[in-house]
Amino acid sequence: MYATPLHTEWKDYKINVIDTPGLDDFIGEVISSIRVCDxxxxxxxxxxxxxxxxxxxxxxxxxxxxxxxxxxxxxxxxxxxxxxxxxxxxxxxxxxxxxxxxxxxxxxxxxxxxxxxxxxxxxxxxxxxxxxxxxxxxxxxxxxxxxxxxxxxxxxxxxxxxxxxxxxxxxxxxxxxxxxxxxxxxxxxxxxxxxxxxxxxxxxxxxxxxxxxxxxSAVDMPAEILEDGSEVKCDPKAPTRLFVFKTLVEPHLGKLSLFKVMAGEVVQGNDFQNEKTDTTERIGQLFILDGKNRIQVDRLKAGDIGATLKLKNTNTSDTLNAKGARGNIDEIHFPEPKLRTAIVIKNKNDDEKLMLALHDIHAEDQTIRYRYDKEIRQLILSTQGDLHMNIVKWRLQHLHKMEIDFEAPRIPYRETIQKPAEANYKHKKQSGGSGQFGEVYMRIEPYFEGLPNPKDLNVKNTEVHDLPWGGKLVFLNCISGGVIDNRFMPSIIKGIMEKMLEGPLTGSYVRDVRVAVYDGKMHAVDSNDISFKIAGMMAFKEAFHAAQPQLLEPIYEVETEAPEHVMGDVMSELQTRRSVIMGMDSRGGYQIIKARTPLAELDKFNAALRSITQGRAKVKSIFAEYAPVPNEIQKKLTEDYRKIEVDNHH
Amino acid sequence: MKTYDEKHIKNVALIGAAKSGKTTLAETMLFEAGIISRRGTVEEKNTLSDYHEIEHTAEARCMQPHYIRNGRIIRLT
Incomplete structure (x- = not known):
């Protein structure tokens, strides 16, 4: 599962041997090994x-x-x-x-x-x-x-x-x-x-x-390339450069950085500059490795492979330069993760511990990624495959002693409407103390660029809000005769916004709606901001349900490259995953299928693809657009959400 | 240990499918050169390469994927 460096000595030569794992889940280990071997x-x-x-x-x-x-x-x-x-x-x-x-x-x-x-x-x-x-x-x-x-x-x-x-x-x-x-x-x-x-x-x-x-030997090989395009030959007389190709976080030992001496020589106690993190690092101890055994050495020459401990601010792919050397060696390009899942932690107090553990896991294997997704409110873990994912789980459970589970990542749906609708809502609370009162009449319409102003309403003021999650909210103030004070308009918008953040259908973001407030009532004493916020929110919710709401889902452009003989299976897998085939192509003996696939199906497709193609397929996917969710799926998602809402209410 | 100059250092990566014998070859290369006095085996889990605890757990083995090739189930390690 891990690449392991070893060394042997054969007739006046030293051979550094990196033993690599054989499964494509651990491709990151193999890539970094190939990168530094000659x-x-x-x-x-x-x-x-x-x-x-x-x-x-x-x-x-x-x-x-x-x-x-x-x-x-x-x-x-x-x-x-x-x-x-x-x-x-x-x-x-x-x-x-x-x-x-x-x-x-x-x-x-x-x-x-x-x-x-x-x-x-x-x-x-x-x-x-x-x-x-x-x-x-x-x-x-x-x-x-x-x-x-x-x-x-x-x-x-x-x-x-x-x-x-x-x-x-x-x-x-x-x-x-x-x-x-x-x-x-x-x-x-x-x-x-x-x-x-x-x-x-x-x-x-x-x-x-x-x-x-x-x-x-490394000296015979073509020069390494710096990020600025210039070359670094493996020259023993040049200023020293170390390239970190692997990081291990060992229990009881801490961080172990494995590097290749790309030029010059490294002596125990040398200081180096890491330009990426703008820090100075000292090689306190210098080792060569035979698996877990560390053999201390005084110096290592150009072309050799070694390791050191306690480089606090240095990660895999970083360059350490001695005085006189500048620039970073081209980093190791790892492939994008292929599978994703959400991590659920049982004990909320472990949150910080979980983030630290994931930080270490990513430091060791950069083909594993994680991030907290604010929109779907989940911690998403991405890996190269099933086994890879289960190993992260095992490590969190056994090495870090945390109880965690995996669940499917939520889908960032969007909600919108398909026809105009009107609603009014009266918020009234007048029992004891100061009361609350606000009433709002509103019309909502599907918004698109160039939508003309309503002919039957007198638009006093237009506000266009670009929504951070895409699309727009356009707000028309059509109040006449001062039935609602202008000062309450921001509260009404606030109420609408709150409901747009947590849409009425599934709690997803709402987009592309025009709201016209055209009538209402206020009370000289009891009307205040909170009253109009609630009235605005509730009127919006009611109108939304009446406006033939439509759930939208993210659609990805998916490009699958696989050998010809498995293409039929890939095609039928795509079709069971609600995909639209956009075209086919061939590249060097491989076939390419381009399709549009809903994100909700993409995770399942990626998981299935491995067994269909025995790991031989490559998939690239990129977000394309939001498109309507089919009726029966929308119905199910809406019902599921209603249940959650009811549960939360009780 | 002896310091080798740049012309006398060779870096090789052993790569290949699971069970192609990478770890056994590595072990043999060290044994032949007298770096180790006894060869560990993958079966006994005592090679220099496989020292991570996770590789030796039942869970890890259960997680292992398998492929079906020519009608046979091939478990990969």
């Missing part, structure tokens, strides 16, 4: 070939153009199939896939690998570990030579000099081959294929040797 090792399970998870992750390897090694693992398994896995890899990753090794035998008898760079057979003892180096047996020579030649051609393709040499000699030596393969990896033109049984400890030594000798 080579991606893609593992394929020889029983399954290229699996769904791999496809999703490869998009990011491709985007960052990371040199790539393909390691075909579990070759010892009964159902392992090297050839079909290789074919799938070639189909999926393209012609860059280049055989560097192949197994002599696949299945439980797997114990030997033919290496086409070294032209040697590695034969492992039963317990794995260090292999014997043997000449390639007669029976494999023809095949090995053929594949070796393919490897040589592939290596030569990436360099003109090597190409010339190859034409001259008809072959390349080991060093020339390494050189060509390295260039090919950096151009994303060669993905060398390795063979493994990690479980039986077979093949990892040769893989590490290749990483040492061929895979690029």
């Amino acid at each position: 080579t991606a090792v893609i593992l394929l399970n020889a029983q399954n070939g290229v699996e769904i998870g791999t496809e999703i992750i490869f998009d990011y390897v491709d985007k960052y153009q990371r040199p790539t090694i393909i390691a075909i693992n579990q070759l010892d398994h009964e159902k392992a199939n090297f050839q079909s896995t290789l074919e799938e890899a070639k189909n999926f990753f393209g012609p860059a896939v280049t055989v560097m090794q192949y197994p002599v035998e696949v299945g439980p008898g797997f114990n030997a690998i033919i290496d086409l760079l070294k032209m040697t057979m590695y034969k492992f003892p039963k317990t794995g570990g260090k292999p014997e180096k043997l000449p390639i047996p007669e029976s494999e020579l023809e095949n090995a030579n053929k594949l070796h030649n393919e490897l040589v051609e592939k290596a030569a393709e990436n360099d003109e000099k090597l190409m010339e040499l190859y034409f001259e000699k008809g072959n390349l030596d080991e060093d020339e081959l390494r050189d060509g393969i390295k260039k090919g990896m950096m151009n994303h033109q060669v993905f060398p294929v390795f063979c493994l049984s990690a479980k039986n400890d077979m093949g990892s030594g040769r893989l590490m040797g290749f990483i040492d000798n061929v895979a690029p």
